[in-house]
Amino acid sequence: MTVMQMASGPAIPASALRFLNVAMLEKAGFVQLHEKQSWDQQVKLGGRYYYKRNQSSLVAFAIGQKYRPGNGVHIVGAHTDSPNLRVRPTSTRTKEGYLQCSIETYGGGLWATWFDRDLSLAGRVIVATSDAQNKFESRLVHVRRPLLRVPTLAIHLNRTANEAFKFNQEDNLQPILGLEDALNATADKLNAQANHGVGTPTMESKHHPVLLQLLAEELGCKVSHIQDFELSLYDTQPPAAGGIANEFLFAPRVDNQMSCFCATEGLIDSLEKNDALENASSIRAIALFDNEEVGSVSYQGAESNLVWSMIHRLAALAVQNTTSGPLNSQALFDQSLARSFLVSSDTAHAVHPNYASIHEQNLRPKINAGPVIKTNAKQRYASTAVTTFLLRRIAKLADVPLQEFEVRNDCACGSTIGPMLSKQVRTVDLGNPQLSMHSIREMCGSHDVERKIRLFAEFFRSFGQVDEELTVD
Incomplete structure (x- = not known):
């Protein structure tokens, strides 16, 4: 699926998930699960699965062949809704x-x-x-x-x-x-x-x-x-490529259906080789939440158990199927969270040529110059020195340039799903730069989309190794 097909897609989260993300996942061999049903006889090592909630949120995951109870889950999170x-x-x-x-x-x-x-x-x-x-x-x-x-x-x-x-x-x-x-x-x-x-x-x-x-x-x-x-x-106006060299995308709902598309495509690309999961010991996952624009406090929002229930279920399944003696699923769940990592993927404020003074003078992201790591000392974004360092290591492997953003001290700061999810797992906040955020039609860089997909694919492939190279606690 192309970026333009994605941008031309349905206007609400439920339709976007059904006709874009689910279609992409099923074409790549993902099988639907249902939260109301037992997964005991359905989930296998090396399998690819997804489930939806309220028609507007989705979790998709692929299980490494060498996954064991308590291993980490590497997640890209985004939100499906827009103002x-x-x-x-x-x-x-x-x-x-x-x-x-x-x-x-x-x-x-x-x-x-x-x-x-x-x-x-x-x-x-x-x-x-x-x-x-x-x-x-x-x-x-x-x-x-x-x-x-x-x-x-x-x-x-x-x-x-x-x-x-x-x-x-x-x-x-x-x-x-x-x-x-x-x-x-x-x-x-x-x-x-x-x-x-x-x-x-x-x-x-x-x-x-x-x-x-x-x-x-x-x-x-x-x-x-x-x-x-x-x-x-x-x-009803369709999206369009724009700029003298078609370097821009003019479209509705760039924030944040673009991140949902990049997360889905990145996960699928990481599984492109037939043996992609053969030596993998982690779970690769995307979590697409609804209601971020109104606080995420809903059954289908990031404050819910949407993604954590998946980790808990897989820990319980592993315990049930183990032959090495009794294990505690809660302990394995906690261990898995400690080994997990989440990239909170939203959009970022590109510097505006007509309002450049709104940005801090050294932190002015440019369109088509790469994804932006977002930090905030007041924890409006979840990035830390540790999580930022790890993402930089991934970006180097993927040959993807990164930028940085913080708001000025005299400006209010927005937020993302990152801070609330960082209560459970290490999290970094990342976003592609855009203009006209929260307008009925927004503007971003066409080249940044490909870079973000490449970054996510490398994250899924390499994070486990990169994480082992850093000692913190």
């Missing part, structure tokens, strides 16, 4: 003859960039599988045509707009779906078809009937089968 606008649970809104869709903001987006864009909807819908409404499933939907728009107020009516574009996120950020006449033309017909959802008010009382009809057409189901949904707005 966006989300349809409210009750979204019906009409004003001045317009149908509007009530939204709320998700994450810390540059919301001004969502004005005057051709927007559409993507997400998941809970539907009944039959008129009996006793079986249900979660299905993905992706409306491909422009559907909504948040128009700006004309300059003639807002003469100070070029001095400071100020707006109220509740009152001025609500998108237009259509004209009220369109609702009146179909409302009676759709309401006559309405069935009550399971334990909820009818969907027709919470959302415009024309919106529900659109979803039903996209899904190939009846309106009355729609029970609930989670929908996000997205920009």
Whole structure:
């Protein structure tokens, strides 16, 4: 899969995982596991596996042929979500003859960039599988045509707009779906078809009937089968290569679907040779979490047990299958964590030519000059001297240049999944440099993508050896 195919992919974590990451993994021989099931008879040395949670998070791992209880797990972690606008649970809104869709903001987006864009909807819908409404499933939907728009107020009516574009996120950020006449033309017909959802008010009382009809057409189901949904707005403009030498990628959701792509491709590339796992004694893994943009505190976020449960299960399986006498799975789990290492992969702030003074004078990452190690004395990033040194050793083996970033003392610092995951394992924070972070369309370097993939592949192949060369405790 190419970078452009990835950037052109689905607009929400669940769809991106299904149509990009899972497709890549299954093509490379990874087999799906399920958390609700026992892995006892499924997981083998030398095997490749993945599992999902909530349709929006994923862990994939490959087990070395020489893996033993308590050995390390080498992980690249990233997050699947990006700032966006989300349809409210009750979204019906009409004003001045317009149908509007009530939204709320998700994450810390540059919301001004969502004005005057051709927007559409993507997400998941809970539907009944039959008129009996006793079986249900979660299905993905992706409306491909422009559907909504948040128009700006004309300059003639807002003469100070070029001095400071100020707006109220509740009152001025609500998108237009259509004209009220369109609702009146179909409302009676759709309401006559309405069935009550399971334990909820009818969907027709919470959302415009024309919106529900659109979803039903996209899904190939009846309106009355729609029970609930989670929908996000997205920009329909496709990504593009840009710059005088096509050295840039202009695309949505660079933060952080790009890292998810690089992690997946790096893991697969590390397994390219048939004997890649023959002498490997560790587990190679990627962990792609949802909800980083809103704090990671969720069942599918980095604060959950998503990745740790995998390590614990494998330790327990090893204990169960051992012939060398009784072992304690908790002790092996703890030992495994001590031997493990995680690369927290997000994006980094490239120096901006129009705002260069925002960066610390000696720490100004450049696009297409290599991935960036991110540090912060207040632990907003998880990098330490030890973890940074180890990654530098890997980068040297991979022939990948690295850059550094810290914020100025008078600037606030963002964060990543790194600090919370570093509570359990040694962690370094890394990211490719980009501009327009959290805009509806972002900008990064096309050459940095290949370098990051190469770095991750070398990390999976060589970290065990590099780690043995350093003594700390």
